[in-house]
Amino acid sequence: MPARDLISTAIRNRRETGQPALIAYITAGFPKKEGFIRQLNAVGAVADVVEVGVPFTDPMADGTTIQRSSRAALEQGVSLRWILQELTRAEVKPRAPLLLMSYLNPLLAYGIDKLPEDAAGAGISGFIVPDLPFEESHELRNALDARGLALVQFVTPVTPTERMQMLTEGSGGFIYAVTMTGTTGKNVAVPEEVLEYFDRVKKLSPVPVCAGFGIRSREQVQRLAPFIDGAIVGSALVEVLERGDDPAQFLRSLRE
């Protein structure tokens, strides 16, 4: 099975148990560079898919929490090269498929020519690139596709239906359905019109639909559950790590 299908399969398998899948985001090397693989395994033991964040100096789609964790990781010298080396070298890795979440510039600096092979070698199944809209993504998408890696697309509440169709059809692994306009990390009330939006995405999408931005509590996950295949938890999990609390326990609390 190509790596990208591992992602959709993991999400669907969980969905079949009656629960939405959990996709957990961590910033690589946060809070401590030394703890990266241990952290990854702790999170990956509970989550169905793990997003490994490549820190960037200018995370324009992210709120204050991920700005902070990115800066802390950069200050310790975390880079894409280091992340891929650590993953390649790691003796124990989670069974959950891994995604790299990175802004475009670190990927360009690494080199689009060698990125897919090195990422596949490190056990990565796909990529999320928040500042790469579909129209600009051909070069990266083709390169990843050749190695069976997914490139996840986003839809948002302001995406017109025609465009939504193009994005859901062009997305690999799952479609990242942003819960609201805005940056990551805020709390989302999940009003009625948001549910209607998820319903629209679900009807159009050939790939699993995962909701992200502002998901912090079991109540939110439950309210969204009938409309989605998975929930993406980022800033809230990073805050747990920041406090030194147990990430696995937090993730379980979203599910129980």
Place this chain on the structure above:
Amino acid sequence: MKHSLSKSEQQALIANVQQDAYPDERGRFGPFGGRYIPETLVPALDRLQVGVDRYLRDPDFLREFHDELHNWVGRATPLTFARTLSEKWGAEIWLKREDLAHTGAHKINNSIGQVLLAKKLGAKRVIAETGAGQHGVASAAACARLGMPCTVYMGSVDMERQAPNVGRMKLLGATVVPVTSGDKTLRAAVDEALRDWVSDPNGTYYCLGSAIGPHPYPYIVRELQSVIGREARVQILERTGKLPDLVVACVGGGSNAIGMFHPFVKDKDVQMLGLEAGGSGSGLGQNAASIAYGTPGVLQGCFSLLLQDENGQIQETHSVSAGLDYPGVGPEHALLASIDRVKYEAVNDDDALAALAECCAAEGILPAIESSHALAGAKRYALANPGKRILIALSGRGDKDMPTLQRTLLKDVL
């Protein structure tokens, strides 16, 4: 996305530039430009594009725009023959006086145009970023003039070094939001403005101040700022009967420079020189000269030349001038540099400050520190190439720089 060009590719780019073919329909200036933004902003940029296509060349819109430029901004700005500098530098020095435009810099040309556009597009509020504070002041003034609420994002470091402008923005009715994330200067202010815009893409108009960012901003800013070069070209022909040998402007993001250069691009005998902030040296972090020392990459919506490390992380910059303190440059400048149509060089802090002092004493004009980079570059060229006719974009006045000048030039005087 490759950037090393073959001879034939370069010839094709040159031909396209001569035919004014950029940006193309994908928002590209040759290999540079494009639209690298979160999905949430795609519909907003699509709407902006529709607005640009509908209004920017529309006679009614242009009539309204030029009426504001003439009766409110005070255009055309004068072209001043700099008698004493000409004598000292062995050249014919002409200054295009954007310092005499309303609010004290060229930024107002773009702000009044974009806020007019925002009204046409039905926006409820305008946001802007600012470095030196000039674009913030211009946007605040344009919003007051046209009755739009205005929020300006400004790095906390810049708020300190350009304190007089913070007060001006507040008087003009704008809300000034200090940005304490990232490098606390212009780049962080752009990031924060983008985050605001992502939160309300339908009701908010982002009035970007430089020729940077996602398409169509570099195009909008060029179109609105080209009034500088168009006026200057007519004025110098009227006064001398000839075109200049060299046109000079300072380049941070590059808005006054593209406005000055663009109307001269097709004049094959006119050479052009852009001056970047050379700061205190050529090392990473010591300057803000993205063309001189940068490499290709994507920052804040476009593919251009950036100051970055080998991992693609954007570097913090240094310049004595807040308005040039930016680690990237507009995509059209990256193109003009790649085909050698414009030469770009760096001017360091000390030379810029010395040129500022020289202009004050010789011509009775206090230029902005940004503009003083252009003066210093022109001087260097004039001394090496005697007898040339040089047209300099004096992009703004230096009153806002008094806190910095007190700490530098005036340190030993007072």
